[in-house]
Amino acid sequence: MKVDNISRRKFLKLSGLTGVALTLGYYLPADAKEAELITAIDAENRGIELNSWIYIDVSGKVTLYSHRAEMGQGVYQSIPQIIAEELHVDLDKVNIVFAPGDNVKYGNQITGGSSSIRGSYKNLLNLSATARVMLIKAASNKWGALESDCYAEDGSVFHKLSGKKLHYGELVLDASKLNIPKNVILKKTSEYKLIRKPLQRQDTPLKINGTAVFGIDKVIPGMLYAMVERNPRLRGKVKSFDDSETRKIPGVKQVFVVRMGVFNTFREGVAVVADSVWAAMKGKKALKVDWDDTGFEHLSTDDIYRRMDEALQKEEGLSFLSQGDPNSIIQSAEKKIDVVYTTPYQSHSCMEPLNCIAHYQKDKVEIWGPIQAPEWVQDYISKELGIAREKVIVNMTFLGGGFGRKAFMDYPHEATMISKEIGAPVQVIWSREDDVTQGPYRPGVSYRCQGVVSDNEISAFKVSIAGQNNNHWRGGAKDVANRSSTEGFLKPYLDNIKNLSIVDIPFETPIPTMWWRSVYASTNGFAYESFMDELAVESGKDPIAFRRTYLKDERSRNLLDKLEEVSGWKNKSKGYGVAITECFGSTVGQIVKVSKNIENQLQIDQVWAVIDCGWYVNPDIIKAQVEGSIVMALGAATIHEITFKEGKTVQNNFNNYKMPRISDIPPIEVHIMENDSDAGGVGEPGLPPFAPALTNAIFDLTGKRIRKLPFELTKV
Structure with missing residues (x-):
C-alpha cells in the first residue's frame, strides 16, 4: 500500500476521470437524507463534482481517497482493509491518497469522536462491493456469459466454465459505462477473508523508514520558519517587546506582534521569522516581552477547586x-x-508538537499540516480573513498524535496571519514548552x-x-x-x-x-x-x-x-x-x-x-x-x-x-x-x-x- 500526498491539481484531474477508469463516489444533494452512489461519467453528465472515494485505472491499480486524518489510530489500515475485502484485491494493490479538506465532497472530515470507521464503513463496503459487481458485469458482457457464472478474485474476474480471466484493468472502461446496480449484496461476516483479521499495518514501514510525511516534515518552496513567544495567560496582550538581541541572530528575518483566535477570544504573542527553525528558536529565546495582563483573573489551582467545591455545596x-x-x-x-x-x-502532549504551514496569497490561503478538522479550519479562516471558503485549501498529513488538540483552529490561524504579514509561506513550529503551557x-x-x-x-x-x-x-x-x-x-x-x-x-x-x-x-x-x-x-x-x-x-x-x-x-x-x-x-x-x-x-x-x-x-x-x-x-x-x-x-x-x-x-x-x-x-x-x-x-x-x-x- 502506497501513501501519497497529492496536489490539488492532480486530485481534481484524477477525481474527474471519465472513460479511462472506473471511478465511484457518493453525491449528497442539499435536500437529500442519504448520499447517492454515482460514477464519474454520471457525475459529469449531470454537472456534479464527484465526491470521489475510489477509482480503478487501466492497470488495475485501486486508489482510495482517505477523507480522515491518520494520527496513529489506524484508519490507513482499516479503510483499505474494508475496500480490499469487498473488492477482492490484495492490500498491496491499494494506493492511499490524502484527500484535501472539502466537506462538500467528502461529508464530515473531522477525525474525532472515534467516528472514522463507524461513520463510513457501510458506505465503504457498499462502494467496493458495487465496483466488484460492475466489473463482473463488464466481464460477463465481454464473454456473453451469465453473471452468475463469473466471480472476482485477486483483482481479476474469472469465468467458471471456461476458465477465462480478465484483470480489473481490462474491464474498467466498459464497467465505467454501466448503470450502478442497486441493493448490492454484501458478504456475511463468516465469509470475510481480510476483515476481522489481524493484518499488519501498512503504514508501519513508512513510519519506520522515514518516508511517511508528518506535518512537521513537510517543506514547500520558499518556506520560512517561525516560532512565537506567546502570552502565558490567555487573555493577556503584548504591552511592548525588545527584539534588539533577537535581530543579531543570523537568519532572523522579521519580528512582530501576532494574535491567533482561541475559540471566542484571542491570544497574543511575538513572532520570530527566520530561515531555519534553529534561528527562529534562538531568536525567540532572546526576546524580551512586557505583557499586559490586566482585566481578568489570575487563578491558581487551589482557587479553582475551592470554587468548584463551593458551587457543589450550593x-x-x-x-x-x-x-x-x-x-x-x-x-x-x-x-x-x-x-x-x-x-x-490535563495536557494533550502529542508526540508531534503543534505545527502548521500556511501560504497567504491575497484571495487564497493554502495550508499543510497535522489537522484533525479541515472543515473547521476552512470555516474559521474564511470568516476571520474574509476569504471565500473554497479558497481556503487544507492539505492533511500524517499526525504524530492528536487526542483532540489538532482538531482546533488556533495554530492554522496563527500560521496564516504570520504568512500574511511576511508575504511568504511559513511553517510555525511549537516547542514542547509551548505545547504544555498554552493549552487548551x-x-x-x-x-x-x-x-x-x-x-x-x-x-x-x-x-x-x-x-x-x-x-x-x-x-x-x-x-x-x-x-x-x-x-x-x-x-x-x-x-x-x-x-x-x-x-x-x-x-x-x-x-x-x-x-x-x-x-x-x-x-x-x-x-x-x-x-x-x-x-x-x-x-x-x-x-x-x-x-x-x-x-x-x-x-x-x-x-x-x-x-x-x-x-x-x-x-x-x-x-x-x-x-x-x-x-x-x-x-x-x-x-x-x-x-x-x-x-x-x-x-x-x-x-x-x-x-x-x-x-x-x-x-x-x-x-x-x-x-x-x-x-x-x-x-x-x-x-x-x-x-x-x-x-x-x-x-x-x-x-x-x-x-x-x-x-x-x-x-x-x-x-x-x-x-x-x-x-x-x-x-x-x-x-x-x-x-x-x-x-x-x-x-x-x-x-x-x-x-x-x-x-x-x-x-x-
Whole structure:
C-alpha cells in the first residue's frame, strides 16, 4: 500500500476521470437524507463534482481517497482493509491518497469522536462491493456469459466454465459505462477473508523508514520558519517587546506582534521569522516581552477547586436529566452517601508538537499540516480573513498524535496571519514548552455524588457536576446544561435506575479548555463508576452482581460474563476492581488487579479489558488502541496533571509533566466481543474505565477510597 500526498491539481484531474477508469463516489444533494452512489461519467453528465472515494485505472491499480486524518489510530489500515475485502484485491494493490479538506465532497472530515470507521464503513463496503459487481458485469458482457457464472478474485474476474480471466484493468472502461446496480449484496461476516483479521499495518514501514510525511516534515518552496513567544495567560496582550538581541541572530528575518483566535477570544504573542527553525528558536529565546495582563483573573489551582467545591455545596445548577424523585429520598434518608470526586486538568502532549504551514496569497490561503478538522479550519479562516471558503485549501498529513488538540483552529490561524504579514509561506513550529503551557486543556471537574441504598438496591442516585463546559468556549448557550453530562455513563443505568438526577453547575475560568481523548467520559467515568462501586459496597453485593441489577440488556450481560470469565472474578482474592463505561458507540469493561509488593508499596498486577464495539475491522488495531488508552489513563490517574499559579501553567515539559514509562505499564489483556451490531468507536472508549477500576481495586485491597486524581501509587 502506497501513501501519497497529492496536489490539488492532480486530485481534481484524477477525481474527474471519465472513460479511462472506473471511478465511484457518493453525491449528497442539499435536500437529500442519504448520499447517492454515482460514477464519474454520471457525475459529469449531470454537472456534479464527484465526491470521489475510489477509482480503478487501466492497470488495475485501486486508489482510495482517505477523507480522515491518520494520527496513529489506524484508519490507513482499516479503510483499505474494508475496500480490499469487498473488492477482492490484495492490500498491496491499494494506493492511499490524502484527500484535501472539502466537506462538500467528502461529508464530515473531522477525525474525532472515534467516528472514522463507524461513520463510513457501510458506505465503504457498499462502494467496493458495487465496483466488484460492475466489473463482473463488464466481464460477463465481454464473454456473453451469465453473471452468475463469473466471480472476482485477486483483482481479476474469472469465468467458471471456461476458465477465462480478465484483470480489473481490462474491464474498467466498459464497467465505467454501466448503470450502478442497486441493493448490492454484501458478504456475511463468516465469509470475510481480510476483515476481522489481524493484518499488519501498512503504514508501519513508512513510519519506520522515514518516508511517511508528518506535518512537521513537510517543506514547500520558499518556506520560512517561525516560532512565537506567546502570552502565558490567555487573555493577556503584548504591552511592548525588545527584539534588539533577537535581530543579531543570523537568519532572523522579521519580528512582530501576532494574535491567533482561541475559540471566542484571542491570544497574543511575538513572532520570530527566520530561515531555519534553529534561528527562529534562538531568536525567540532572546526576546524580551512586557505583557499586559490586566482585566481578568489570575487563578491558581487551589482557587479553582475551592470554587468548584463551593458551587457543589450550593446545589444550584441546570438539570440535565431528572427521573423520579431522588431529592426527597435523599433528604429524608437516615443513611446516605454524599461524597465528592475530583479530576485534574490535563495536557494533550502529542508526540508531534503543534505545527502548521500556511501560504497567504491575497484571495487564497493554502495550508499543510497535522489537522484533525479541515472543515473547521476552512470555516474559521474564511470568516476571520474574509476569504471565500473554497479558497481556503487544507492539505492533511500524517499526525504524530492528536487526542483532540489538532482538531482546533488556533495554530492554522496563527500560521496564516504570520504568512500574511511576511508575504511568504511559513511553517510555525511549537516547542514542547509551548505545547504544555498554552493549552487548551482537558477541564478539571468535580462531582458531588449523593445516593441512597435500600433493600440492597439503589433508591436514589444524584450527581452534581462543576467544571468548565467546552461548549461555552465555542459560544454555546450558558443556560443549557452540558450536553456531555452523562457521557461515559451506561444507558441501561439511565433506563433502570428509577430515581435519578444529573445536574450541571455552570462554572467558568479564564483557562482555555477543549476536548481530550474520550472527552468528558474520561472524567465522568471516574466519578460515576467509583460511586457505583460505593453503592455496591453499601448494598453488600458483589460489584459485578450489583451492576447486573441495572444492566439487563443482552450485550451488557454478555460483556459482564466475559469480564468474569477472562479475569477469574468468581474465584478472586482481594485487590480486584471493576468499571464499565460507554462512549462513541462502544462499551468497555475493565478489571484491574492490585497488590502490595515486598516493600509494601502498591503495584498493578494485571488489567483485563473487554470491548464491545459491534462490527469491527482489525483486532490488532483495536487491541493497540485499548492498550494505548489504558496507558494514557494510567498517566492521567497516577502521574501527571496541569496546575496553575496566578493564571500561569506550572508544568512546562516532560520533566514536570511526566509520562508513564515502560516499567510503569502492567500486563494488559484485551478481548473483543463478537457480534454484528453497528460499529462503534475504538480510539477513545478504552480510556474512561481504567481509573475507576484501579481505585475500586485499591479499595478492595486496602479499604481506602480514592476520590481525587491524580494520586501516587507508592504513597497509598
